[in-house]
Every structure is written in structure tokens, then in C-alpha cells.
Amino acid sequence: MKKSTLLLGAHFSISGGLHEALLEAKKYGCNALQMFTKNSRTWKERAVSEEEIELFKKTRQKTGIKCIASHTSYLINLAAPDSEKHLLSCRALEQELIRSSALNIDFVVLHPGSLMGDGEKKGIDRISKSINDIFKRIPEISTRLLLETTAGQGTGTGHTFEQLHKMIEKINRKENIGVCLDTSHIFAAGYDIRDKFSYHRAIEEFDKITGLDRLFLIHLNDSKKCLGSRVDRHEHIGKGEIGIDAFRLIMNDRRLAAIPKIIETPKAEGGKDWDRINLRKLKLMI
Numbered sequence: 001m002k003k004s005t006l007l008l009g010a011h012f013s014i015s016g017g018l019h020e021a022l023l024e025a026k027k028y029g030c031n032a033l034q035m036f037t038k039n040s041r042t043w044k045e046r047a048v049s050e051e052e053i054e055l056f057k058k059t060r061q062k063t064g065i066k067c068i069a070s071h072t073s074y075l076i077n078l079a080a081p082d083s084e085k086h087l088l089s090c091r092a093l094e095q096e097l098i099r100s101s102a103l104n105i106d107f108v109v110l111h112p113g114s115l116m117g118d119g120e121k122k123g124i125d126r127i128s129k130s131i132n133d134i135f136k137r138i139p140e141i142s143t144r145l146l147l148e149t150t151a152g153q154g155t156g157t158g159h160t161f162e163q164l165h166k167m168i169e170k171i172n173r174k175e176n177i178g179v180c181l182d183t184s185h186i187f188a189a190g191y192d193i194r195d196k197f198s199y200h201r202a203i204e205e206f207d208k209i210t211g212l213d214r215l216f217l218i219h220l221n222d223s224k225k226c227l228g229s230r231v232d233r234h235e236h237i238g239k240g241e242i243g244i245d246a247f248r249l250i251m252n253d254r255r256l257a258a259i260p261k262i263i264e265t266p267k268a269e270g271g272k273d274w275d276r277i278n279l280r281k282l283k284l285m286i
Contacts, residue, residue, distance in 0.1 A: 007067050007260035008282060009033040010275045018052055018103070019059040022068075028275060032067040032260040034109070037099045040073045043088055045095045048102055056103050067260040069107040069146070069180075069217055070100045078130040079113030079123035079157060086130070089113075093145075094134045100143040107217055109146050109180045112158035112167060123157050128170035135173045146180040146217055151188035151232035159189035159230070161209040168214065179214045181206070182264075183242060183250070184221035184235070190228040193246040203255070218261045220247060220282065236265050237278045251285040 009032035012021040021035040038046050048056075060068070073092050080086040093110065100108050115123040131145065147167060152159030158167070164179055171177045183193065191205075192198040206212065222240030224233035238244035250256060265278050 005257060006283070006286065007032040007258070008262075008279060009065075009067075009260070010263045010265075010279060011035065011071070017055070018048070019055050022056070022059045022063045022065050025065055026063040028279060030279070031065060032069075032262060033065060034069040034071055034262045034264070036073075037070050037096065037103065037105070038073070040071065041075065042073070043075060043092065045092065046099075048099050053102055060104075067107075068103075068105045069109050069260070069262065070096065070103075070105045070143075071109045072096050072111070074111070076110065077113045077116070078110075078127040079115055079118070081116055081118045081122075081126075086126070090130050090134060093130075094138060097134065097141045097143060097145065098138060101138075101141040105143050107144050107146050107178070107180070109148050109217065111150055111156070112147050112164075113156070115155040115157055117155065120157060120163070124163060124166050125170070127157070128167050131167075131171050131177070132173075135171075135176060141176065144176055144178050144216060146178045148180040148219070149182050149185045149189070151185045152190075152230040153188075153232050159185070161206050165210050168210070177214075178216040179210055180217040180219060181215055182219035182221060183246065184219070184223040184240075185232060187223045187227055187242050188225055188229050188231055188233075190230075192227055193249070194227075194243055195245060196249060199246055199249045203253070207255075212255055215256075215259060218250070218256065218259055220250065220261050220263050221265055222247075234265055236274055237263070237281050247282060248285045251282055 009030035011034040012024040025033040076089045150156045150158040191202045222235040224235045225231040
């Protein structure tokens with residue numbers, strides 16, 4: 001991979017306005033970023049004003065940010081068997097896609113959902129049908145929805161490549177769907193990537209089942225928890241159970257060269273700017 005083609009960034013705050021995430025990314029020398037477009041821990045929705053849209057677009061042009069992903073609210077659960085929770089989740093995802101499209105955001109990242117006692121087939125069917133219904137209601141959206149690999153914590157689904165494949169197969173508008181691979185999540189789910197052999201085996205398995213042509217974003221996070229723990233806890237690059245070799249392999253994998261990479265590692269700890277440390281570490285691996 002050439003450093004000139006690298007798309008690398010972090011998740012940045014929108015405190016002070018949506019455009020502030022772009023300015024923060026620029027300060028860190030990033031050309032990609034992830035952000036929220038609203039408070040991620042509330043059902044309360046918000047519409048973006050024409051002024052916000054214009055400022056966001058102008059700031060993106062000024063900063064030269066090439067790729068932007070929005071992460072959906074953590075409350076959304078498209079697999080929820082409870083009808084009220086399911087309705088709220090569908091409305092929230094629909095509004096997120098509308099906001100992100102208005103802002104020309106490239107990707108919206110979604111945790112597929114938790115089964116909450118329902119079986120895998122029911123849950124996957126509910127997720128896919130929900131997405132199909134949302135896409136039908138808002139045919140004009142331009143952003144691509146990415147289903148994120150999960151750790152499989154609790155009753156969460158999307159922690160196997162087969163589950164993601166089943167979801168995508170049932171979604172009609174393939175041009176608006178894809179996958180975000182999170183290194184910490186797949187490791188916690190049982191996919192070993194710690195050395196060259198296991199890394200290539202995992203990537204080849206992903207390609208065979210889900211397809212690398214469906215991979216549009218990578219979350220680079222080490223894991224506080226061990227392989228197969230099914231616990232979602234992010235750690236600094238090279239400081240966790242995955243270790244440094246996996247990230248070096250990813251950063252130099254030609255198959256993944258054009259795919260934007262985002263860190264979601266812990267922020268300031270012990271007075272250190274960990275975003276800057278982790279981003280620099282990744283750049284130096286190339």
C-alpha cells in the first residue's frame with residue numbers, strides 16, 4: 001500500500017456542530033472520519049438545517065476529507081421482537097439515512113441487532129425486512145448502509161460472516177448495502193487474526209462467505225478481551241489481546257488498500273492524546 005492512497009481516521013466528536021468533526025479530523029492529519037449526526041444514546045431525532053448542510057459541505061471541501069461514515073444510535077435494534085422498540089429502531093435508522101444523505105455522508109454504520117430470545121432465522125429475517133421496508137420508503141437516499149461485524153455479546157447477531165451473508169442476501173437494494181469489519185469484534189467473536197497464517201485464513205473466509213467486494217469500511221481496534229470471549233471492549237493498537245502483527249498485516253494488505261480505516265480506540269487517558277499515538281503507529285507500519 002502507498003501512503004498516498006491511505007484513507008485513515010478516527011471517530012471524532014460533533015460537540016459544537018456537525019462540521020467540528022471535520023475540523024478535528026484535519027487537525028490530526030486524517031482524510032477519513034467517523035461521527036454521529038445526533039446524540040447516540042437517545043431516541044430523540046433531529047433534522048439538519050440548510051445552514052448546517054451548507055456549512056458541513058463547505059468544511060468538507062476546505063479540509064479535503066475524502067470519506068465520512070456516520071455511526072447509528074446504539075439504541076437501534078432491528079431484530080427487536082418488541083413491536084414498539086422495533087418501530088422506534090426503524091424510524092431512527094430511516095432518519096439517520098435521511099440526515100446522512102443530506103450531508104453527503106458516504107456510509108452509515110449499523111450494529112445489526114440483538115435477538116432478545118428469538119431464534120437466529122427470525123432475527124435475521126426481521127433485520128433484512130426492516131431494511132428493505134426503509135429503503136422502499138426513502139428511495140432517494142445516496143448513502144450506503146454498512147452492517148458491522150459484532151462481538152456476539154449477549155444475544156447480538158452479526159458475529160459470524162454467515163449471518164451477515166444471510167442478511168445481505170435478503171436485502172433487495174444491493175447498491176445501498178455493505179459491511180464494516182471491526183477487528184476487535186471479529187476477534188472477540190472467535191476469528192483469530194494474530195499471526196500471518198490466521199489473519200489470511202480469516203480474510204479468505206470473509207471473502208468466500210461475505211465477499212471482499214461487500215467490504216467498504218474497517219474499524220481498527222485492539223481488544224481488551226481474549227479470542228472468542230464474545231465481549232466488546234476496545235483497546236489501543238498493539239496494547240490488547242490481538243497484538244501489533246495483525247494491524248501491520250492489515251495496513252499492508254493490498255486487497256484492503258482502498259478501504260477506509262477508522263480507529264475507535266479509547267480517547268485521552270493518563271494525559272496522553274491516544275488518537276494521535278494510535279494513528280501515527282498505524283501510518284508507520286506501511
